[in-house]
Amino acid sequence: MKIHDLIAELREPSKTKIVMLVADGIGGMPLEPGGKTELETARTPNLDKLAAEGVTGMSLPVLPGITPGSGPGHLALFGYDPLEYRIGRGILEALGINFAVTSRDVAVRGNFCTLGIDGKIADRRAGRPSTERCVAMVDKLRGIRLPGVEIFVEPVKEHRFVVVFRADAIGDRVNDTDPQMVGVVPLLAEGADEPSKKTADIVNRFVTAACEVLSADAPTNGITLRGFAKYPKIGTMEEVYGLKAAAIAVYPMYRGLARLVGMNVLDAGQTLGDQIARLQSVWGQYDFFFLHYKYTDSTGEDGNFPAKVEMIEKLDKIIPEIVALGPDVLIVTGDHSTPSKMMAHSFHPVPTILHSKLARTDAVTTYGEASCLFGGLGHFQAQHLMLLAMAHAARLGKYGA
């Protein structure tokens, strides 16, 4: 039996409220064996209080040893099996620039490249043009019109852009046109099934038109496309859990991921203070609140241990304002670890707090990687966290008589 079917069977209406605070990449590592992690170094009296009053554990985002991107990391936290629900690169890129993808769309990541007079690729990234030039080139591509399809072209950064093809019955089983090497011509698109053949035909005509439009613009005189993807079929949080869900996230990627599972994506301003103000102002209107905090991840990716410590302490300070609202369940976790030492996402489990009146408390009194190992939730799969949230919010009935 699938978990979502089980939830559909057991869920019960309730007025309880759940807050899931995702500190992106919160898990870390000591710089030296035996040392403290970023989280253990940070002074976090408020998070420690939550850990002491609640139940803790270690979240495994996907599987032991698997390092997740932001997509699978968040899908798992929202209770969607990250190995079942996959989000293609094109869709993730579109979500990342806040493009409102529809079910009729095929999205793809584009790169400007440099083509020689023989049509072969001389530079796969067109000499890394400025983002201004990217915007200007995208503007030219926007002039391309093809019958039977709406085409949206959006700049991302430097040589990167996104194309969205909108038409009925088009598929995403189309190969990348990027050969991932220089000295060869870009590949033709081919479709692996009928809807995808329709897409491939559109794509090839678009690429031909693009090369004409850009012919005088070397080094940005060609394009390659990769990661054709449709919007995945995915039940909304309301359909799966019966939760009216709101996302309070600053960065487009996380807003997009929240929109993907049907959350209402609210204006979150720019700062943690703005996010808390929004949470307070809409408290009565939703059952579930996803708060996303980016800076624990970005400082980790920068390899800046002290900055990550500082960002954790900054997060700690706003915890009392969330607690003051009286959520029935308050979860603090991350979508993955981002140890400063590794300057990247990692596969390490993520220390997690679940604060609730129904929590069976454990002996853990601080929020950290070493302490949460001894928590009452043990090691658990991130995709089960929503089951725990629903249970502790008294929103799941008994299974079987």
Add this chain to the structure above:
Amino acid sequence: MKIHDLIAELREPSKTKIVMLVADGIGGMPLEPGGKTELETARTPNLDKLAAEGVTGMSLPVLPGITPGSGPGHLALFGYDPLEYRIGRGILEALGINFAVTSRDVAVRGNFCTLGIDGKIADRRAGRPSTERCVAMVDKLRGIRLPGVEIFVEPVKEHRFVVVFRADAIGDRVNDTDPQMVGVVPLLAEGADEPSKKTADIVNRFVTAACEVLSADAPTNGITLRGFAKYPKIGTMEEVYGLKAAAIAVYPMYRGLARLVGMNVLDAGQTLGDQIARLQSVWGQYDFFFLHYKYTDSTGEDGNFPAKVEMIEKLDKIIPEIVALGPDVLIVTGDHSTPSKMMAHSFHPVPTILHSKLARTDAVTTYGEASCLFGGLGHFQAQHLMLLAMAHAARLGKYGA
């Protein structure tokens, strides 16, 4: 590969003996955060000794956050995936009154209701009649005869009874006739497939006859039926594990669940002392013994913390008598938690002891929710406990060369 197929491949004959003592709802919660649970409050020198000599851990009955009923809770302990093997309400009700269901039966829960002169339901529970009246009304229903089907009607309590239809090739995909509201007439039964259409036809004729028989008996002048269910196809403990299994349980529901998986259900008397005497008297005849103790659950459901503590202490006293028999594996666990504080089954993991010469002992020296968190079995799925039992009883060979 399915676990039962794996076991069939690996199991080895042996004379070892396994005792599984299920203290129903043993897991609890502190009344106040930071306090002790019922189990931690109880003085349990014998259970603590078992914990010290054996290996401990936390059992997850179904999935994190899922609160099981007695059916799924026990099926999991017996090693049957509770999400795969589901027991319908009709069957559970029949098991609960000790009715010997066969594979030809469709069982259903019945309610006496009050019908107005317009045939509409005026009271779904017929004003909660006395159980004596229930018995008298059931006696009238027993007079109903229909061709091609044997019908058994059994009283349960107040307005509740059970009907079992026994015939060849009848199905259970039949809707409830209970509309779950007043002011409307009971629903007609309809079958979703051919065998179930046959059932529905029998059911509709039975209901018509019942209303005639009861027409002068307002307020118990009508019936509704819900939870049509057949006996699930399920391998016996002997087929799956090669274990000759005996159940020593006092309450009908648990006797019925044991019969469901092919255990021999023995006369267990009324008290724990009776159960131990039975265990001693049949010790040489079986490989596996399921002992069920109800009062840790019923006191929890009553919200009576001190009574649950007392029932745990009572259980502790008989442990030496089980140990004296020299079982190769002695497991103490529960089918779920029933915290007095919640007055209900809960989703919290269940502290578990596995006592065996082959146990790799851990540092745990007391039986409790906090201590067993540190046990050598970690957090494990209840449906894997029989694998552990078989392994520690040296009844499973090596997998692969």
